[in-house]
Amino acid sequence: MGARTIGRMSGNREYIMITAGRPATLDDVARAAGVSRSTASRVIAGTGFASPVARERVRTAADRLGYVPNTAARALVRGGGVRLLVAVAGTSPAVLDDSYVDQVVSAAARVCAPHGLGVTVQWLPLDAPGLLTRLTADRAVAGLVLVNTTSALLDLVPLRLRGRAVSIGIGSATVPSVDIDNAGGTGSLVRHLYAGGRRRIAMVTGPRWLACADRSVQAYRRLLGDAGLPTREVVGDFSAARGRAAAREVLRRWPDTDAIVGISDATALGVISQLRADSVRVPDDVAVTGFDDIPLASATALTTASHPVRRIATAAATMVLEQRPKPDRTLFPSAPVLRESA
Amino acid sequence: MGARTIGRMSGNREYIMITAGRPATLDDVARAAGVSRSTASRVIAGTGFASPVARERVRTAADRLGYVPNTAARALVRGGGVRLLVAVAGTSPAVLDDSYVDQVVSAAARVCAPHGLGVTVQWLPLDAPGLLTRLTADRAVAGLVLVNTTSALLDLVPLRLRGRAVSIGIGSATVPSVDIDNAGGTGSLVRHLYAGGRRRIAMVTGPRWLACADRSVQAYRRLLGDAGLPTREVVGDFSAARGRAAAREVLRRWPDTDAIVGISDATALGVISQLRADSVRVPDDVAVTGFDDIPLASATALTTASHPVRRIATAAATMVLEQRPKPDRTLFPSAPVLRESA
DNA sequence: TTGAAAGCGCTAACAG
DNA sequence: CTGTTAGCGCTTTCAA
Numbered sequence: 025m026g027a028r029t030i031g032r033m034s035g036n037r038e039y040i041m042i043t044a045g046r047p048a049t050l051d052d053v054a055r056a057a058g059v060s061r062s063t064a065s066r067v068i069a070g071t072g073f074a075s076p077v078a079r080e081r082v083r084t085a086a087d088r089l090g091y092v093p094n095t096a097a098r099a100l101v102r103g104g105g106v107r108l109l110v111a112v113a114g115t116s117p118a119v120l121d122d123s124y125v126d127q128v129v130s131a132a133a134r135v136c137a138p139h140g141l142g143v144t145v146q147w148l149p150l151d152a153p154g155l156l157t158r159l160t161a162d163r164a165v166a167g168l169v170l171v172n173t174t175s176a177l178l179d180l181v182p183l184r185l186r187g188r189a190v191s192i193g194i195g196s197a198t199v200p201s202v203d204i205d206n207a208g209g210t211g212s213l214v215r216h217l218y219a220g221g222r223r224r225i226a227m228v229t230g231p232r233w234l235a236c237a238d239r240s241v242q243a244y245r246r247l248l249g250d251a252g253l254p255t256r257e258v259v260g261d262f263s264a265a266r267g268r269a270a271a272r273e274v275l276r277r278w279p280d281t282d283a284i285v286g287i288s289d290a291t292a293l294g295v296i297s298q299l300r301a302d303s304v305r306v307p308d309d310v311a312v313t314g315f316d317d318i319p320l321a322s323a324t325a326l327t328t329a330s331h332p333v334r335r336i337a338t339a340a341a342t343m344v345l346e347q348r349p350k351p352d353r354t355l356f357p358s359a360p361v362l363r364e365s366a
Numbered sequence: 367m368g369a370r371t372i373g374r375m376s377g378n379r380e381y382i383m384i385t386a387g388r389p390a391t392l393d394d395v396a397r398a399a400g401v402s403r404s405t406a407s408r409v410i411a412g413t414g415f416a417s418p419v420a421r422e423r424v425r426t427a428a429d430r431l432g433y434v435p436n437t438a439a440r441a442l443v444r445g446g447g448v449r450l451l452v453a454v455a456g457t458s459p460a461v462l463d464d465s466y467v468d469q470v471v472s473a474a475a476r477v478c479a480p481h482g483l484g485v486t487v488q489w490l491p492l493d494a495p496g497l498l499t500r501l502t503a504d505r506a507v508a509g510l511v512l513v514n515t516t517s518a519l520l521d522l523v524p525l526r527l528r529g530r531a532v533s534i535g536i537g538s539a540t541v542p543s544v545d546i547d548n549a550g551g552t553g554s555l556v557r558h559l560y561a562g563g564r565r566r567i568a569m570v571t572g573p574r575w576l577a578c579a580d581r582s583v584q585a586y587r588r589l590l591g592d593a594g595l596p597t598r599e600v601v602g603d604f605s606a607a608r609g610r611a612a613a614r615e616v617l618r619r620w621p622d623t624d625a626i627v628g629i630s631d632a633t634a635l636g637v638i639s640q641l642r643a644d645s646v647r648v649p650d651d652v653a654v655t656g657f658d659d660i661p662l663a664s665a666t667a668l669t670t671a672s673h674p675v676r677r678i679a680t681a682a683a684t685m686v687l688e689q690r691p692k693p694d695r696t697l698f699p700s701a702p703v704l705r706e707s708a
Numbered sequence: 709t710t711g712a713a714a715g716c717g718c719t720a721a722c723a724g
Numbered sequence: 725c726t727g728t729t730a731g732c733g734c735t736t737t738c739a740a
């Protein structure tokens with residue numbers, strides 16, 4: 025441990041080979057290569073000039089010593105930070121117990137790995153805006169991915185993170201957005217219902233504060249409006265439990281409903297289970313659609329719209345890491361997935 | 367941007383209040399509190415002595431300036447690292463496209479957040495042991511969580527990480543393990559099958575190199591051996607596709623099989639779909655069990671055993687972060703979840 | 709109890 | 725093209 029082997033290079037210069045214990049530092053590499061630390065830094069970081077000879081010697085030395093740059097030190101001097109913060113807005117910390125968030129975090133971690141960056145995830149209470157400010161005050165934060173955020177939160181993103189923040193959901197003048205095309209996905213589902221002869225179409229919406237959910241609602245309203253049909257809306261919250269209750273409410277208020285559009289697959293699954301419990305046939309009496317195409321959807325033959333969460337998160341994290349101008353808005357298409365429920 | 371307000375404290379000493387831009391550093395806090403940087407460091411880090419007065423003034427100043435310690439700088443000097451590495455062993459990078467891994471990463475990120483640490487995830491090819499060595503050579507790596515690892519890989523964990531590495535799966539003399547009680551879970555399932563009158567019980571196993579999967583197989587063998595029954599094993603790989611093929615193989619080799627134990631829910635679901643396709647009734651003709659209790663399991667009424675992945679990952683990450691002696695082995699119980707498939 | 713001073717490992721001007 | 729020189733922000737001896 026800490027054992028070193030002192031040897032001699034052909035050039036008759038002393039070098040040190042670390043055999044165990046302390047990982048090699050840039051100094052070790054420079055010494056072994058017989059160049060200055062700056063030169064070693066230049067070739068390792070790939071920045072600045074270096075003669076082919078120097079390049080070669082440094083590379084060899086680094087290889088032999090198993091040199092790996094210390095990300096923390098590098099981040100300190102460059103001021104770039106060492107981790108990507110995934111901040112998920114919501115009313116309770118339970119928002120983090122969600123496979124959607126899992127996928128975002130995991131995808132982000134995968135993108136960050138080669139850059140030597142880590143990822144952390146935090147719940148952002150909607151009513152405690154100070155937290156975002158505190159979290160982003162840590163210079164170790166290299167970038168920010170906001171999930172399900174609000175405009176209020178968006179405005180709190182500090183200047184330091186301009187260009188290093190992306191929102192999965194709505195964006196702002198300073199924070200670009202990467203998102204799923206809720207309107208397109210929901211629209212195609214509503215059109216499918218209409219094409220199937222449904223005319224009394226209700227919708228179980230998401231929480232009002234969530235803009236992306238609202239886009240689905242707007243699409244639903246627009247389409248029904250265009251067709252001269254009245255809307256039937258019940259507020260939900262993405263959960264199956266709320267979907268159940270909502271199904272009851274829909275049928276109580278509008279007994280002749282022949283289709284229910286759920287804001288999410290979980291919602292739709294809740295709706296279906298309640299409907300079946302009440303002996304309403306799906307899709308014969310009432311057609312039901314979801315949104316997201318989670319694994320459960322295919323198993324339960326739920327008609328829904330696709331939502332490539334992993335690809336979206338990967339794009340978001342990549343945008344944060346790559347420091348080049350980003351489009352204000354990147355929309356991933358959502359395709360209808362027609363199965364048996366509608 | 368970068369605007370500052372110069373004011374005067376009651377003690378008539380100059381201080382600087384950052385109103386925007388550059389986050390406050392420890393120097394700013396010290397200056398504002400009228401103490402040396404060392405003193406400020408002691409009270410902020412909570413290490414070493416400080417008079418109540420100093421403590422108070424530093425706290426106030428830090429609060430007012432919205433001071434947040436720079437994790438990277440701290441890690442650099444303390445040598446503690448800035449991120450937790452989740453390394454997932456497997457034969458292809460696709461092992462990372464798995465909700466199991468997502469949950470582990472996400473849970474780890476949650477545990478790390480308050481410590482100012484990030485998380486990265488890496489695929490560890492079984493045949494490229496050098497990668498682990500290279501990855502862990504980065505001093506920025508504060509800790510290691512190995513997933514589905516092998517003894518060979520375990521032996522490569524460097525001394526520097528001793529006490530800062532945990533394995534979800536098998537452990538070693540130097541790396542403690544946190545795991546699910548596969549044997550217990552599988553055992554209770556096999557007993558349930560036996561109690562239900564099944565006597566010709568086959569098993570679709572996991573890949574041979576995976577020790578945790580092997581524990582299930584051992585339990586199956588032991589129980590059948592104790593009952594004087596012959597074993598019927600087909601090698602699987604946790605996938606539904608392989609489960610399908612395995613079901614075919616089982617029935618070809620042992621046509622009178624009356625129960626199939628799947629190494630995972632995905633495997634079992636694959637088995638069931640193949641069985642149904644071949645007009646074999648489940649559970650009437652052949653009972654099928656899984657392992658993990660994924661969301662799909664309840665939707666498909668699959669009998670299985672529970673697997674609290676989130677809790678396991680949280681425990682693992684916590685052990686890595688808390689620097690106290692750990693038990694060599696922590697086993698989380700797996701309870702049978704009886705549904706319709708067996 | 710406190711402050712001065714010396715780095716942690718690396719990058720980035722700036723002269724040579 | 726290369727080496728010298730300053731730090732990045734923080735912790736930690738060591739004296740005072």
